[in-house]
Amino acid sequence: MELKQESLAGTLESSDLFIRISPSDEPLEVVINSEVGHQFGDQIRAAVVETLEMLKVTKGIVIVEDKGALDCTIRARVHAAAMRAAGVTEVDWEALS
Structure with a gap:
C-alpha cells in the first residue's frame, strides 16, 4: 500500500x-510516545509494525501518541490511518482474518 x-x-x-501517518520516500519510521511505554512499548511497536506489514506499507513516517x-485498538487505528493515507475507501474484510 502506498501512502x-x-x-x-x-x-x-x-x-x-x-x-x-505521513508519506515518505524513506523506509518506515515509527515513533511511539506512550504513558505506558516503559511497560508495553515493545508490544505497542509490534502491533503497529505488524499491522503495517500486513497492509504492505514499507515507506512512511508513523507517529503514535498512546494513552x-x-x-x-492500536491495530484498528493504524489500519484506519493507513487506509486514509492511501486513499482506500473499501475494506477488504477477508484480508483482515
Whole structure:
C-alpha cells in the first residue's frame, strides 16, 4: 500500500491513541510516545509494525501518541490511518482474518 497523503486516526482520550501517518520516500519510521511505554512499548511497536506489514506499507513516517490503548485498538487505528493515507475507501474484510 502506498501512502499518498498525511492522515490521522484516534483521540488523545484515556485508553485510546492518536496516530499520524505521513508519506515518505524513506523506509518506515515509527515513533511511539506512550504513558505506558516503559511497560508495553515493545508490544505497542509490534502491533503497529505488524499491522503495517500486513497492509504492505514499507515507506512512511508513523507517529503514535498512546494513552493506554489495547492491542485491538492500536491495530484498528493504524489500519484506519493507513487506509486514509492511501486513499482506500473499501475494506477488504477477508484480508483482515
